[in-house]
Amino acid sequence: MAKPGARTGDLRQIEAKWQSAWERDHVYVARADAGRPKWYSTVPYPYMNGYQHLGFGTSFLRAEFQSRFRRMLGYNVLHPQAFHCTGLPILGAAKRIAEKEPKQWEILRAMGIPDREVPKFADPMHWIEVFPAATMEDLKALGAAVDWTRSFITTPLNPPYDAFVRWQFHRLKDGGYVRIDKHPVIWCPKDQAPIGDHDRLEGEGETPMEYTLLKFPLADGRFLVAATIRPETVFGQTNLWVDPDAEYVVARVGDERWILNDLASKKLSEQGKSVAIESRIHGADLLGKDVVAPAINRAIPILPGSFIDQGRGTGIVTSVPSDAPDDYAALRDLQQDDRLLTKYDLDAERIRAIRPIPIIRTPGWGPLPGVEIVDRLGIRNQGDREKLEQAKAEVYKTGFYRGVLNENCGPYAGVRVEVAKDEIRKELTSKGQADLMYEPSGVVICRCMTTAIVKVVDNQWFLSYADPAWKARVHEAIASMDLYPEALRKWFDYVTDWLRDWPCAHHRGLGTILPWDANWVIESLSDSTIYMAYYTIAHALQGGALRSSVPWAQRLDDGFFDFVFFGSGSAKGVASHLGLEVELIEGLRQEFVYWYPVDLRNTGKDLVQNHMTFCLFAHTAIFPREQWPRGFAVNGWVRMAGRKMSKSRGNVWYIREAVREWGADVIRLTVANAGDGLDDPNVDMDFAESAKARIEEWLRFATSKHATRKDHHGIDAWFLSILSRSIQASRTAMEGMNYKAALRHGYFDLQASWSWYVRRSEGRPQVDVLRRFIDVQTKLLAPFVPHLGEEIWHRLGGDGFVVNAQYPESIAGEIDPRAETAEVLLQSTLADVREILKVTGIAPKRLALYTVPAWKVHVHRIARELAKQGPILMNVLMERALAEPGMRERAKEVAAFAKKLAEDLQHAKLDELDRFGSVDEFAMFRENLGFLEKELRVKVDVFRADDPKRWDPSKKADHAVPGRPAIYLE
RNA sequence: GCGUGGGUAGCCAAGCCCGGUCAAAGGCGAGGGACUCAAGAUCCCUUCCCGAAGGGGUUCCCAGGUUCGAAUCCUGGCCCACGCACCA
Incomplete structure (x- = not known):
């Protein structure tokens, strides 16, 4: 049995050796240098609710490879890295540990946290102490070329960053990009708080959904109120359903009296309506009466239906048997049930005469889809819930996207359902025949076991991303950017158009207090949009610590940031205010001017439609055009051995585990080879295995003696020609962030060509060609396996560090088509x-x-x-x-x-x-x-x-x- | 449904934008060989089907079309992944 440790042991020692050498010599510490061109790469800071896994590792490395490549092209490279602690998840997870919830406990254990340590995580602060430090350690062990002097954590725990976020929001507000409005949220009535996805026991991803309330006046002027998501079907109404066994309330809503169930009255009162309950009434007491149906303005009877879900809507349902399977099934039940008709003293003849009214034409369906599907699925009665749910889903989906209202729908004849739905609702609302109610799109249960409702908060702060003028500027930014891969351009344009106003503050979670309204905390995707600017001066503000204790940095105000980022105000004023030398403030201004804008920001594709696009919005709002981001790159989700990495599958691989098992260079090479573009990169263990063998072999080869010859053969010209071409192809691939392709050209193919060359040289390569090959190959590989490269470089007597060496250049004169043809x-x-x-x-x-x-x-x-x-x-x-x-x-x-x-x-x-x-x-x-x-x-x-x-x-x-x-x- | 990206040999994957050099790179896996006491590593050969002469046949999701010529362009269809929001 091979002992993996035995040989990787060498590699590990090598890695540790060069990591400390780089650190000792401050190789990756970057400062503005007006004499050199700059390159600035970033990766969004990862969220600190655990160790970072290879998903982040991949996004990080794809930017880092580029940083290293640019460094070798002669750029002064800045690659900082901070840690994200803002928001809800840490609080939620800490609370769950405090409550000793087994699932959360297990998550920490699976990361390798020992049992005795787990209870400490009941305190959110513990997370913020442990994980940023751990992530830094992990990235260092991975060989990260990061300027750690600029690292920091978010939230008020780090005062200068907190001040920066306040400045950012002041600038946004001054620019007219922030507004206040009503907003529906999923809400826990017990906690009296919104419930984000992370706080839900059930119902992740469910959102508030608009229901139309249809108002059916009784002869006495009171309204029975039914909720529906299909207002376009009002033309097919035949009756109203009320559950005879349910209790309803009569409530004063505004100036009107509404009849609905108690729960609905409570929901409405959370949705901005004044609701006062006056009396209670049994469903059975309403049966047999007539109401006037909205839109069609016809009298229809109130009939008993037992299928109604009292937890959803109002407990009263309008009946459209043509298109609603429930309604048809219930109607059929009733028409066949003499006992029931008698029990509630209903007009049997009239009820038996009710027929579904065809109102919508849908390709693939007959005139009465509700009837059709009930027959097709063999639904026996209204209690056949499972089949009825299936039936509803099927009918609704095709009806919504393909259906067209037919001639008995008055002015809406010929209009598509998708369109008519909104128009009809608007018309009925304006006539006072309808109103609006929100319900969660699916059942949501809070962690406290309470079923959620929708609340309309009436003072929500928004970033107005829906603003067309703002969108237009973002489109401009997109048009001028380098995007890797190019397919992103369409995607970003689409997302930009699709974004609506974004609620940018909430009541819970860690974060900066909204500077003009202390009841709100800035939401974590909203505060993290331009912090790349903060990195440019972070080394001074942080003083080398993740939580700054630099005295003057505790007192920053807007004037400071205005000067540093805009150059407005006077350095002298800012300096004296903070008790600093003018030179320091001016130096910070120079740092910012030098480094900004960001040249490359790389991330996984999950952030395209929020963080990355928000980043563009915020830049176009706050900074002049020259400081808008220059390049974005996106990669897919990392797969492990062809399968998506996920906690539930148990195949999450943490950076620390990966490095422990394989060493940094092998992991780096494996990630580089995992795949380019938006496809999900595949981390392949078989590849890692052979990669390890290959790089060990390369180390051996590059540093051992070889039988060589001094004289030149024809084949030398061939190899040098191939070498030049490989360099060229490798450069082009690196520039386009196509690392897998770069490895292919600059490593695998080149190695194969070398083998052929040696074979053609009877095992004795020409001595200068050999030397050149080793030099070029080591440098082409250096961005991917920098530790190995450094070791080879030094064993061969290279000057300085290979990571700072010049990237190889192809020599036009050495390209020899004749030798290649031969x-x-x-x-x-x-x-x-x-x-x-x-x-x-x-x-x-x-x-x-x-x-x-x-x-x-x-x-x-x-x-x-x-x-x-x-x-x-x-x-x-x-x-x-x-x-x-x-x-x-x-x-x-x-x-x-x-x-x-x-x-x-x-x-x-x-x-x-x-x-x-x-x-x-x-x-x-x-x-x-x-x-x-x-x-x-x-x-x-x-x-x-x-x-x-x-x-x-x-x-x-x-x-x-x-x-x-x-x-x-x- | 909408949006985005895809569907290529046993698996992963390049090629597609810019048609011919494409039976289609590369990696992995598999088989054979060299080296070796042996193992590992390394190197070489093979890996769609047929073939006793370097050839032929059938292929790049499916069906049509354009073209002298299509993996590549066009039309239609099927299928897969991700996203569809208040939050990382």
Whole structure:
């Protein structure tokens, strides 16, 4: 059994060694330097409710690779990293630990927190102490090229950052980007608080949904109120449903008296209505009476329905049996139930006469989908809940997107359901026949076990992302950015249009107090949009600590930030206010001006539609155009061995585990190879295994002695040509953040070419070529495996650090198409011989190659010339070919060959045409006889096909054409 | 449903924008070989089907179309992943 520790042990020591060397020499600490071009990469700070896993690791590394690449291109590179503690999840999780909830306990244990430590996490502060430090450790162990002097945590625990967020919100408010309005939220009536996804026992992702309240006046002027999500079906109403066994209330709502259930009255009172209950009434007492249905303004009867969910809506339901399966089933039940009709003293004849009214045409459905689906699914009665739910979902979905109202829908005839729905609601509301009510889109249960309702809060602060003028500026920003991959552009444009106003403050959670309204805490996606600017000065404000204790930084005000970021106000004023030297303040201003804007911000695709787009909104609101972000990049969700990484699957892999198991360089290489673009990158353990072996082998290879030669062979030119091309391809891929492609060009393919080169050199590479190869390969790999690179670099006596070395450049003069063409010819000939051997199964004694005869070379050359000028005309080609001496004698052969050429070369590209004829095939094969004999283990002869003295027992020589010698095997 | 990205050999994946050099790179896996006392590592060969001469056949989700020529362009369809919000 191989002991993974044994060999990775070496790598681990190497990694630790160089990590401390980099730290000792402050290699990644970046300060403004007006004499050098800058590059500024960032990754959104991760949320500190646990150790970071490889998902964050991947997003981080994809930015870090770029930072390292830019560093090697000569840029002064800033790559900072902070830690996000704002918001609800830490509080929620801490509370759950305090309550000893097993699930939360298990999550911490799964991260490797020992049992005795877990209780400490009942205090939210403990999270904020443990995880930022741990994440920093993890990233350092991963070899992160980060300037840690600029790190910090968010929230008021870090006063200068808190001051920065207040400044940001003042600027947004001054710019008119903040407004206050009503807002429906999912709400726990017991806690008297909104319930975010993280605080729900059930119902993650459910949101407030608008119901239309339809008002049905009784003869006495009171209204029965029914809730529906299908106001467009009012034209098909036949009756009203009330549960005879339920209790309802009569409530004064505004100036009216409404009848609905008690729960609904409570909900409405949370939704901005004044509701006063006056009396109670049994459902049964309402039966048999008539009400006037809204929209159709017709009298319809109140009938008993037992299917009504009293927890949803008002407990009263309007009946549209044509399109609602529930209604049809209930109607059918009633029509067939004499006992019930008698019990409630209902007009049996009238009720039995009720027929569903067709109102919507939906492709694939008959005129009465409600009836149709009840029949199709074999629904027996209104108690058949499971099937009825299925039926509703099916009918509603197709009806909504495809349905069109038909001619008995008055002014809405011919209008699509999707559109009519809103128009009808608006019309009925304006006529006083309808109102609005919110319900959660699905059942939501609070952690306190209470079922949630929707509350309309009436003083919610919003960032007005819906503002068209603001959107337009964001579109401008998007248009001017570099996006990796390019497909992001469409996505960002779409999200920008789709965003509505964003509630930017809430009542709970960690965060900055809204500066003008102390009842609110700024919400965590809203405060984290321009903090990349904070990084540029963070080294001074933080004083090297995540929570600043720099005295003057505790007292920052808007004037300070106005000066540093806008250059407005006076440095002197700001300095004296803070008790500082003017130079310090001016220096900070210079840092900001130098580093901003961000050149690259990379993240997982989950942040596209919030953080990343918010970041653009905030920048366009606060900063001038020159300081808008220059580049965004996005990667997919990390998969482990082809499966999505998730806590429930138990295949979450933390950075610390990964590094412990494989070492940093292997993980880095595996992540780089996991895949580019928006597809989900796949972290492949098999690859990691072979990557480990490969880099160990590379270390060994690069640092050991080799048998070499001093003299130059033809193959040297070939390898140098390939080397230059690899460098070029690798650079291009790096620039486009296509790391998998970069590895392919700059590592795998290059290694394969080296193998071939060594084989062609009889195991003795040319000494300078070898040295060059090791140097280039080490540098091409350095962004991915910097520790290994550093080790090699130093063992070979390199100056400084390889991570600061110049990235290799291709040398145009070394690109040698002729050498490459010759090599292709040799390889393809070898492949041809092998194929013949494979197919025939013969064990050859002797191999003969016949290179193309002179006359074919001539004809080919003429054909190429003609092909460059346009379509090849056979008569012109023949005329010119036969003009050459000695051609007339073989006119027939020439004609056959010429005809074939005319076809073959017709569509060839220019550089392809030029490549032909650049190689003296005979000389090339002669030169490489030894190689061929060794490879094929057979005696090889090379003849010119037109050599009269050739050995050619089966007349193969005629088959030779340019780029393809004839082959004879005996 | 809308939006976005996809569907390529056993698996992962490149190619598609810019049609021909594509039976289609690379990696992994599998098989064979070299080296070795052996294991590992490394290197070489093979890996859609047929073939006793370098060839032929059938392929790039499906069905049509454009073209001398389609994995690539167009039309229609099927399928998959992610997102659809107040929150990280």
